[in-house]
Amino acid sequence: MHSTHDFKSWSDYFIRNRNSLHLIPWKEAQWLSEKEFEKIRKSIAVFQKGESSDGKHLIQKAHKNAMKTGDKNYFDALMLFINEEHRHSFDLKRFMMIQGIPLLKTHWTDWIFRRLRNLGGLETSISVLLTAEIIATVYYDALSKATDSTVLKSICHQILEDEDMHIRFQSEGLSRFYVKRKFLTNAMIHLIRRILLEATMHAVWIDHRKVFKAGGYGFFSFRQSALSEFCRTIHIVQSVFLKQRLESINLKLNFVNK
Helix, strand or coil: CCCCHHHHHHHHHHHHHHCCCCCCCCHHHHCCCCCHHHHHHHHHHHHHHCCCCHHHHHHHHHHHHHHHHHHCHHHHHHHHHHHHHHHHHHHHHHHHHCCCCCCCCCHHHHHHHHHHHHHHCCHHHHHHHHHHHHHHHHHHHHHCCCCHHHHHHHHHHHHHHHHHHHHHHHHHHHHHCCCCCCHHHHHHHHHHHHHHHHHHHHHHHHHHHHHHHCCCCHHHHHHHHHHHHHHHHHHHHEEEEHHHHHHHHHHHHHHCCC
């Protein structure tokens, strides 16, 4: 759908997506059963908190990068991406208010993720954010299967469609950093990202295993699904990496032939 590094097309996508959302049947909102309520109330509050980040530091880093490179397209697309995350947060918040589920002011996993995103430069922020997106794809699938609420299922299905594209968007964002480095350096970066994902999966399982189990996931199937998404991000990054290298070689050959 999107050509390599064509972040203007990502802005176009986010705008189209904003104007073609699935309808959430809010008028059909029914009370969660007592069993459902106990399984999801703490868990959904944590994820709602995570979706609500204002992205201040990420925006600052992306803006600095845009000023440095002269390419504002990624920054514009990122702002639209953040708006989608805020929509997720708003929909979850609205559902929680209907159900009488209190909002969280703080949570330790959200605190850690925010601190990690603030470390280093834009690449670090994107990597940490991408880790959260990977986990979210499995979580919202489990959540949709753990409830009979048509409203919550609709929210989850919309989020899942969005997250699928978010993973591709952030992976293409990361690829810009990979094309500038040697293969072995990139392999080490992949390993660090994998370690971060493994640590995150264990932390998330501790807090959210009730929802995962209710949605049909054991720890190993949860891990397998998350790793599958992780491999998809590597495939996207490597595809861009190889394309850029081939383009560079072709430019050199054309120069020599002239």
